[in-house]
Amino acid sequence: MLFRFILVGLCIFVVSACQYANNTTDSALVAVSKASSDSVAQPVHINYEKYKLANGLTVILHQDKSDPLVHVDMTYHVGSARELPGKTGFAHFFEHMMFQGSENVADEQHFKIVTDAGGTLNGTTNRDRTNYFQTVPANQLEKVLWLEADRMGFLLPAVTQEKFEIQRETVKNERAERVDNQPYGRRHEKIAEALYPEGHPYGWLTIGYVEDLDRVNVNDLKAFFQRWYGPNNAVLTIGGDIDIAQTKAWISRYFSEIPAGPDIPAQAPGIAQLSDNRFVTLEDNIHLPLLQIVLPTVHARHEDEAALDVLSNILGSGKTSLFYESLVKTGKAVQAGVSHPCSELACEFNLMALISPESGESLAGMYDTIQTMLDTFESRPFDDDALLRVKASIKASTIYGLQSVSGKVSTMAYNETFFGNPNLINEDIARYNNVTKEDVYRVFRKYIKGQKAVVLSVVPHGQSALAAAPQTFQSAPREFAIQQETTSIDVARQTSRTSSAGFDRSVVPEAGPAPSVTVPEYWRDRLDNGMQIIGVTSDETPTVSFTLDMEGGMLLDPMEKAGLSQMTAMMMNETTQGYSNEAMSNELAKLGSSISFTSNGRYTQVFVSSLTENLDATLALLKEKLFRPAFLESDFDRLKKQVIDGINSQAKNPSALAERATSLVLWGKQNRISLSQTGTAETIQNITLDDVKRFYANYYVPAKSTLVMVGDISQAALIDRLAFLSDWQGSDYTIPGYASFPEYQSNQIYLVDVPGATQSTVRMVSRSLPYDATGDYFHAQLMNFPLGDDFNSRINQNLREDKGYTYGAYSSFNGGKSLGWFEAGAELKQQYTEAGIVELMKEINQYKQQGITEAELAFMQNAFTLSEALEYETPMDKAAFLRRLVAYDLPSDYKQTQKSIIRGIAKPELDKVASRLLNTQDLQIIIVGDKQALQPQLEALAMPVYDISFAGG
Incomplete structure (x- = not known):
């Protein structure tokens, strides 16, 4: 995680219209069938109140007192589809500007105020909307409403040319990091250009083009704000532990006097029309060729959308799909799938395959194979289970959506923004339940069979001949007359004025009494074979989730067969003695359940989730998968x-290469942990099926296992249902120790050459402390927070906000059970690689010498203590707490001990930690970038440079 609190993000891709996956309800009021599996779901009732202020602001309130927190979402009905040609990326750029202060909120203070209140925040932009959201302790709600109102009504007085330029550079850095410097990163841009006609609002990515970002100015920003950011184009949705009457009073206080903006006309659907297939070739820095076929279909909530979603599921979702059967299982593709993402104005039917080079398959051959599959689809009738799987997923997803207030709020905000109704759960359930086989075949014939498509081939640089077909479409040069927003700037909304409500908006509202926060009540048990079980019984939703952890994981791999633990876990997800791959996936899907095996660092883990009503059937399938793997050679x-x-x-x-280089530099090539979880191509080649069988026999045993459960079931009932695990036997085993680690006497640079890279991925690392909950490691975490573990940290403010070198910079202490390390880094603009490294070093040294300020200390104390209200909301949150208890053998009151340490710690103590642990002379510098372009900067750093190559895997 880059920061403890989330950076402002960008949602590049479209919003899926399959909203059943996120639909949520009040867990106290929902009525969900617990009867037979024949009933997918009964009608649900969501407890909310909706009203509108005189200025047009739509308000939705949802009370849920299960946890002492509130989630606030402000959604504006404006995304990249509202941009003018030649000024792409502006909606997302403006999202960044909304965090740069307003008349009564200083620059970067939005992050600081919410973090200081113990909350988290973020903002995202997509084609059709921009939203800003915060989750805070319940007593901080008024403060969040004040913040949102100030930037809605009083943003422009705080806009400066300097802020504008800084955020322009930040967005350009974000595009470089997430699009231009990523393999396959530009494929969505190429598809959008080919699929939609010139000028269509979906014809460009949300992040836009760099030349357009360079083109806009401050006046464009002001006009954009005036046009789209009025209360009449916004939906304010609040959920959680709220007092309805008090919340209404605050909303009226802060928002009612903000004037409405211009009327916003609805956009008509703009479904693409293709007269011919458009073949497009993208040369990229990749290893595996990729084929993507995209057909235009309908728009969000069109009457045929649900049937098209079901069709995409049958064709290409999971191990029961035709794509898996024909492409993945046969070895032709490493990955293959079908999806049907939908946006407000248009939907796209995507068929994708990542070619396996060992298969000998060409992109042209893959294209022909997919066309043959489509041509014969009608002659290969699918069974009733295909529809049952989709309908079961609706039921399960609806119920799982109840688990967080943020999920409820975001779904209501989405539905209200686009469809004028926050509660569409029952309609969504009904429209998917009503899909028939005939509907699936009908939409296939209408939108897919024989229809024209954009066919994208992504090939390595200089190998355009590998494309599925010669290119027939080339994006037109981007030449057009730049249009200006016609909205005049309303002086009343950009000048300072006193609130007519008779209060001073410059005064930050005081928080109410802090909510009482207690750790979840949990129970412990132990089976006869020694397996530990720890659980939380919670009836908030009728679900049960648990993780079975078997200690060892990758640490048990022989060095020459690194990746064996992961290969074994992958095989456990395959055929069993009683079920084929497809049959097992089918049974789980019909239940709305999941069972997955993985090797994750120090542990082999089994993840199980189920509706409570289907737990017995799910556990029967777990028993089959855990104890009866087939281990087929195929x-x-x-x-x-x-x-x-x-x-x-x-x-x-670049990111993967940086991770590999970091592990190698920290731990040395004699240790298993110097290699990635998956191992290398060479070590995987060394693994045999007999190795997998031996690993399973030796290490899939209960000796070092723990089961962590959160769900709607009592301790006694769960133990009774897990009786089959009591009979599980196996000998104990020893986890190998470590060989010696490399020692370094001075700073050195380790360079991974990626010719053509547009950025430099920089990591500065040294070995440090393993995890502890209340000792030196915990103190190091506290000390590091203002240095590099927060958006407002010294490192990020310097390199991102002040210098514009990067989208984000950080420092962190990372500790596991036996090892730990310190790391600082950033994705740097190539031309600022040397300067960025120098600034990172400077910030660390200054902090070591000067220590934490009293203001930073107080900020850290609030951020760490007040945020506890958010820590135990969802089953995943509760499970993480339990897992930490068991993994590190912590006392049940360790959280109280941590709070006492935080509240009592003083500057001298943290300064000593900084002086002892922040040693820049020990840092080894990993750089992943274009060696030839970086050579002069590397020489200027005057450090030894060693090349690292991962050729051959």
Whole structure:
């Protein structure tokens, strides 16, 4: 995680119209069938109140007192689809500006105020809307409403040319990091250009083009704000532990005097029309060729959308799909799938395949194979289970959506913004339940069979001949007369004025009494074979989730067969003695359940989730998967090829290369942990099926296992249902120790050359402390917070906000059970690689010498203590708390001890920690970038430079 609190983000891709996956209700009021599996879901009732202020602001309030927190979402009905040609990326750019202060909120203070209140915040932009959201302790609601109102009504007085330029550079850095410097990063841009006609609002990515970002000015920003950011174009949705009457009074106080903006006309759907297939070739820094076929269909909530979603599921979702059967299982593709993402104005039917080079398949051959699959779809009738799987997923997803207030709020905000009704759950359930086989075949014939498509081939640089077909479409030069917003700037909304309500808006509202926060009540048990069980019984939703952790994981791999633990876990997800891959996936899907095995660092883990009503059937399938794996040679050979292909594809990914280099530098090539979880192409080649069988026999045993459960079931009932695990036996085992680690006497640079890279991925690392909950490591976390573990940290403010070198910079202490390290880094503009490294070093040294300020200390104390109200909301949150208790053998009151330490700690103590642990002379510098372009800067750093190559995986 880059920061403890989330950076302002960008949602590049479209909003899926399959909203059943996120639909949520009040857990206290929902009525969900617990009867037979024949009933997908009964009608649900969501407790909310909706009203509108005189200025047009729509307000939705939802009370949920299950946790002492509130979630506030302000959604504006404006995204990149509202931009003018030649000024793309402006909606997202403006999202950044909304965090740069307003008349009564100083620059960067939005982040600081919410963090200081113990909350989290973010903002996202997509094609059709921009939203800003905060989750805070319940007593901080008024403060959040004050913040949102100030930037809605009083933003422009705080806008300066300097802020504008800083955020322009930040957005350009974001595009470089997330699009231009990522393998396959530009494929969505190429598809949008080819699919939509010139001038269509979906014809560009939300993040826009760099030349357009360079073109806009401050006056454009002001006009954009005046046009789109009025209260009449916004939906304010609040959910959580709220007092309805008091919340209404605050909303009236802060928002009612903000004048409405111009009327906003609705946009008509703009479904693409293609007269011919458009073949497009993208040369990129990749290893595996990719084929993507995109067909235009309908728009969000069109009457045919649900049937098209079901069709995409049948064709290409999971192991029961035709794409899996024909492309993945046969080894032709490393990955393949079908999706049907929808936006307000248009939907797209996507068919994608990532080619396996070992298969000998070409992009042209893959295109022909997919066309044959489509041509014969009508002659391969699908069974009733295909519809049952989709309908079961609706039921499960609806119920799982109840688990967080943020999920409820965001769904209501989405539905109200686009469809004028916050509660569309029952309609969504009904429209998917009503899909028939005939509907699926009908939409296939209407929108897919024989229809024209955009066909994108992504090939390595200089290998355009590998494309599925010669390019027939070329994006037109971007030449047009730049249009100006016609909205005049309303002086009343950009000048300072006194509130007519008779209060001073410059005064930050005081927080109410702090909510009482208690750790979840949990229970412990132990089976006869020694397995520990720890759980929280919660009836907030009728679900049960648990994780079975078996300690060892990758640490048990022989060095020459690194990746064996992961290969074994992958095989556990395959065929069993009683079920084929497809049959097992089908049974789980019909239940709305999931069972997955993975090797994750120090642990092999089994994740299980189920509706409470289907727990018995789900556990029967777990018993089959855990104790009766088939270990087929055909499954093993296919997975082995996929893993090797995946490893090779990562050889072009800067972030993955940086991770590999970091592990190698920290731990040395004699230790298993110096290699990635998956191992290397060479070590995977060394693994045999017999190795997998031995790993399973030796290490899939209860000796070092723990089961962590959160769900709607009592301790006694769960233990009774887990009786089959009591019979599980196996010998104990020893986890190997570590070989010696490399020692370094001075700073050195380790360079991974990625020719053509547009950025430099920089990591500065040194070994440090393993995890502890209340000792030195915990103190290091506290000390580091203002240095590099917060958006407002010294490092991020310097490199992102002041210098414009990066989208984000950080420092962190990372500790596990036995090892730990310190890390600082950033994705830097190539031309500022040396300067960025110098600034990182400078900030660390200054902090070491000067220590924390009293203001930073108080800020850290609030951020760490007040945020506890948010820590136990969802089953995942509760499970994380339990897992930490068990993994580190912590006392049940360790959170209280942490709070006492935080509240009592003083500057001298933290300064000593900084002086002892922040040693820049120990930092080894990893750089992933274009060696030839970086050479002069590397020389200027005057440090030894060593090349690292991961050729051959």
